[in-house]
Amino acid sequence: MKKSNQDKNKNKRVKEQLVSFDTLRILLLMKWYPEIIYCLLNEPLYFTDISLNVKMNEELKNGNNKEVKLMTNRILMACLICLENNFIIERVVINPKRITKGYALTKHGMDLVAILLPIIEFLIEHDKKMRGKL
Secondary structure, eight states, X not given: OOOOHHHHXXXXXXXXXXXXXXXXXXXHSSSSHHHHHHHTSSSOBOHHHXXXXXHHHHHHHHTTOTTXXXXXXXXXXXXXXXXXXXXXXXXXXXXXXXXXXXXXXXXXXXXXXXXXXXXXXXXXXXXXXXXXXX
């Protein structure tokens, strides 16, 4: 039995959606990626500034829990490379007088953030409801 063009188009769309789940897992479900994207939301930052921001945010979130592993510079570099390869961030010149470059969200990254912010607000409300149940 031959497949119609409509069936082929539907199968193509389903395949695209399934592949997009992999992208979702890569960009949003990796441990540090959302925190890095969040750090770059307002301004470009140098590597050291990103590292400090993520570590401070983790300490704020987890208190003095010594069992929580903080991000290492090696992990941060790997995360930045992956986010850059996925066009979410880019290396930029922050200060022309400095040799080192910083990192900033791309237009594509800002589009992602525009989608994420309402999800974050939803999750904040969801957490409040769940805590209210306890």
